[in-house]
Amino acid sequence: MPELPEVETVARDLRRHLLPEGGGPGPEIAGTRIAWPGTLRDGDPASFAAGVTGRRIEAIGRRGKQLVVDLDGGSFLTVHLKMTGQLFVVPAALPRDPYERAALVLADGREVRFRDVRKFGRIGLYVADDDPFDGIGPEPLDPRFTLREFRRRIRRRRARLKPLLVDQAFLAGVGNIYADEALWRSRLHPLRSAATLRPADERALYRNVIEILAEAVERRGSSIDDYTAPDGDGEMQERLDVYQRTGQPCWRCGRPVRRIVIGIRATHFCTWCQRLPAADRPGAAKLLATMTPRPGAGAKRSAAGAPRRGRRWTELDGEGALGRTVDEVAARERAVRTRAAAAARRAAARRGAGEAPAADVPGTPRSAGGIS
Numbered sequence: 001m002p003e004l005p006e007v008e009t010v011a012r013d014l015r016r017h018l019l020p021e022g023g024g025p026g027p028e029i030a031g032t033r034i035a036w037p038g039t040l041r042d043g044d045p046a047s048f049a050a051g052v053t054g055r056r057i058e059a060i061g062r063r064g065k066q067l068v069v070d071l072d073g074g075s076f077l078t079v080h081l082k083m084t085g086q087l088f089v090v091p092a093a094l095p096r097d098p099y100e101r102a103a104l105v106l107a108d109g110r111e112v113r114f115r116d117v118r119k120f121g122r123i124g125l126y127v128a129d130d131d132p133f134d135g136i137g138p139e140p141l142d143p144r145f146t147l148r149e150f151r152r153r154i155r156r157r158r159a160r161l162k163p164l165l166v167d168q169a170f171l172a173g174v175g176n177i178y179a180d181e182a183l184w185r186s187r188l189h190p191l192r193s194a195a196t197l198r199p200a201d202e203r204a205l206y207r208n209v210i211e212i213l214a215e216a217v218e219r220r221g222s223s224i225d226d227y228t229a230p231d232g233d234g235e236m237q238e239r240l241d242v243y244q245r246t247g248q249p250c251w252r253c254g255r256p257v258r259r260i261v262i263g264i265r266a267t268h269f270c271t272w273c274q275r276l277p278a279a280d281r282p283g284a285a286k287l288l289a290t291m292t293p294r295p296g297a298g299a300k301r302s303a304a305g306a307p308r309r310g311r312r313w314t315e316l317d318g319e320g321a322l323g324r325t326v327d328e329v330a331a332r333e334r335a336v337r338t339r340a341a342a343a344a345r346r347a348a349a350r351r352g353a354g355e356a357p358a359a360d361v362p363g364t365p366r367s368a369g370g371i372s
C-alpha cells in the first residue's frame with residue numbers, strides 16, 4: 001500500500017500537471033464521472049458532482065497517506081489510494097480504462113482519472129470546517145516534528161515498535177515498508193516494546209524514520225505491487241535493505257533476513273542485528289506463538305525470532321555471502337517473478353492511461369542503481 005513517500009510523489013506529479021508554475025489556481029472542474037459509487041466516501045455521486053462542478057483546483061497536498069486537493073471556496077477532496085489506487089491526468093478523448101472508478105472532467109479538455117483494480121480506494125469531499133484528519137499523528141517530515149516531540153509521544157506508549165510505527169495516530173504516513181526499513185537501520189527489533197528504548201535508541205529511530213522517508217520521496221517511492229505515479233514508477237524498491245528481502249543476506253551481518261507475520265503484516269528484519277532485550281522476550285514469545293512462519297522457509301531456521309548461530313559476516317572469506325537454502329533460492333525466484341508481474345501490470349495501466357512507458361519518462365531511470 002502506498003505510504004508517505006508514494007503519496008507525496010503522486011501529489012507532486014499532480015501539482016506539476018494541474019497547477020500553473022508561477023502560482024494561481026488550476027483548471028476548473030466541469031463535471032464528474034463515477035463508475036463505482038463505492039469509491040466515494042458518502043457513496044453519493046449526485047452530491048459529489050454538485051459539490052465539485054464549477055470549482056477550481058487551488059492546491060494539491062498530502063496528509064499522512066491521503067492526497068488533499070483544495071478547491072476554491074474552501075472545500076477539499078481527499079483521495080486514499082489504499083491497495084491499488086492510481087491517478088492519471090489524461091486527454092478526455094483517451095479511451096476509458098475498465099478499472100476507472102471515478103474521474104474529474106476538467107474544463108481544459110483533460111481528465112483526472114482514478115483507477116483502482118481492487119476498489120479499496122476512497123475519495124471524500126469536505127467543506128472548510130471538516131477535519132477528516134482528526135486523530136492522525138504528526139507528519140514525520142514536518143520541521144516541527146522534533147526529537148523532543150518524538151520522545152514525548154513514544155514515552156507515552158508501551159506498544160511493540162512495529163505496530164506502533166504503522167499506527168497512524170502515532171505517526172502519519174508510515175506503513176509496512178518504511179517501518180521495517182527504519183527499524184533495521186536503527187538496529188531495533190520489531191517486537192521490542194517502546195517502553196524499553198534508551199535515549200540513544202529513541203534518537204536513532206527518530207532520525208532513521210525521517211531519513212528513510214526523505215530518501216524515498218527523493219526516489220519517487222517504492223514501486224512494489226500496483227503503486228505508480230502520474231509521471232512514472234519510483235525506484236526506492238531497489239534501495240530497500242530488508243523489505244521483501246526474506247532469505248537474502250543482511251547487508252550488515254550476512255545472516256538471512258527473516259520474515260514474520262504480525263497480525264496481517266509481514267515484517268522483515270535481521271534477528272542478529274535487531275536483538276530483543278531479555279525483558280521483552282517473554283511478551284514477544286507469546287506474540288511469536290501466534291505468528292505464521294513463512295512456508296518452506298527452511299530447516300535452518302530455529303524458532304522464529306531466535307538468532308541463528310553461525311559465523312559472523314566478518315569471519316567469512318571469498319565473496320562473503322552465506323549460502324541460501326534451496327527453499328530460499330526458490331522463494332527469491334518467486335519474488336522476482338511476482339515483481340516482474342506487478343511491473344507488467346503497472347506498465348499496462350500506464351499504456352491504458354495514455355502515458356509513455358516509465359522507461360521513456362525523463363528522470364525515472366529504471367535501470368539506475370541496483371542493490372549494492
Ligand SMILES: [Zn+2]
Nearest residue numbers: 250253270273
Ligand atoms: Zn544483520
